[in-house]
Amino acid sequence: MKNIEIILKKNIKKFGFISVEKFFNVVLYHDELGYYNNNKIIGKSGDFITAPEISQTFGEILSNSLLLNYSKIKKNKLVSLVELGPGRGFLTRDILRTLKKLNIDFFKKIDAIYFLEKSKSFFRYLKELDLSPSIIDDIGKVSENFNIIIANEFFDALPVNQYIFRKNKWYEIVICLDKNEKFKFSIAKNPTKINFCFPNNPPDGYIFEYSGYMINLLADICKKISSFGGIFILIDYARNKKSKQGTIESLKQHRKVDLFFDLGNCDISYKPDFDLIKKISVNNNCKVFGPFTQSFFLQSYGINERINLLIKNNPKQKNELLLQKLRLIGDNYMGKIFKVLIITDTKYNYEFI
Numbered sequence: 001m002k003n004i005e006i007i008l009k010k011n012i013k014k015f016g017f018i019s020v021e022k023f024f025n026v027v028l029y030h031d032e033l034g035y036y037n038n039n040k041i042i043g044k045s046g047d048f049i050t051a052p053e054i055s056q057t058f059g060e061i062l063s064n065s066l067l068l069n070y071s072k073i074k075k076n077k078l079v080s081l082v083e084l085g086p087g088r089g090f091l092t093r094d095i096l097r098t099l100k101k102l103n104i105d106f107f108k109k110i111d112a113i114y115f116l117e118k119s120k121s122f123f124r125y126l127k128e129l130d131l132s133p134s135i136i137d138d139i140g141k142v143s144e145n146f147n148i149i150i151a152n153e154f155f156d157a158l159p160v161n162q163y164i165f166r167k168n169k170w171y172e173i174v175i176c177l178d179k180n181e182k183f184k185f186s187i188a189k190n191p192t193k194i195n196f197c198f199p200n201n202p203p204d205g206y207i208f209e210y211s212g213y214m215i216n217l218l219a220d221i222c223k224k225i226s227s228f229g230g231i232f233i234l235i236d237y238a239r240n241k242k243s244k245q246g247t248i249e250s251l252k253q254h255r256k257v258d259l260f261f262d263l264g265n266c267d268i269s270y271k272p273d274f275d276l277i278k279k280i281s282v283n284n285n286c287k288v289f290g291p292f293t294q295s296f297f298l299q300s301y302g303i304n305e306r307i308n309l310l311i312k313n314n315p316k317q318k319n320e321l322l323l324q325k326l327r328l329i330g331d332n333y334m335g336k337i338f339k340v341l342i343i344t345d346t347k348y349n350y351e352f353i
């Protein structure tokens, strides 16, 4: 038996069960055996590939949406750029390159770069970018400036708890052991005490997913934005509102596998609930734009024109560039299922789409 299973089973035997969030916390973040201590997690040879890893245009187009709001952003003396879960940091790299090229005053205003990153295996890449970032483990360490915060596929990587709605009550779903000592999901006997995050009037059997960590982090970000000004652009897989099912899934080398398979060596993620993110942002005095589909957002800010220009300058790469675009905006790729949400302070009249 692999050590990570021994650790989890010991915990379960002690308490009879373990919460879904705690289970996947160990699986993802354990100091030695956790998934994020693996080296090959992103990229073609890893378990998944992300938009900034597919194409430089992702960061470039995101920058366009910021550049169009520069007349408001420039009213602030100093600006920090913060990326949550940057992985190899390609998104921040592409944004800074674009701002430098298209608006040097905007670029010069950025006086600090922060990466909130948990996985030590990415630190090397982040340092190699030559941006002198502060790599932080707590959003509280971000300076009290106007903050531009970006997060691509960050919230979907956070471990969450699951709750099921049955006969007008919410019950936590937990993980325990069957008689053969195999992991299994089970439903807590007593109902859960709910808070404002839980959906109102869901259908029977609906599974709701969230974590206290995610709520607190988002609330802290919104408080910073509403106090010091800022823009937070969040791009993520979105939960399908019509589905009652839980969304946690496990990927190994780009393929879906059983949630308990090869623990510590598979990527575990879920699909965040954008209604919940909006609710928390508005409760914390922020304004919200969207969600927009990734396809609509990228096309509105010029991905077609940008790709055409790149093709004109690199005709031999035409097929490659068109394939990159298709992967970012195609309905059967990332275009529809990924959503973009923008959270801002209420002081300035920003315009997003």
Ligand SMILES: C[S@@+](CC[C@H](N)C(=O)[O-])C[C@H]1O[C@@H](n2cnc3c(N)ncnc32)[C@H](O)[C@@H]1O
Pocket (backbone or CB within 6 Å): 036, 042, 050, 051, 052, 053, 084, 085, 086, 087, 088, 089, 091, 116, 117, 118, 119, 122, 151, 152, 153, 154, 157, 158
């Ligand atoms: C799916 S990857 C996305 C990477 C990058 N944003 C991109 O688009 O290529 C998720 C990232 O979030 C980081 N991460 C996961 N949980 C985290 C946490 N609790 N705190 C900070 N970073 C975390 C991972 O290490 C990884 O860099």
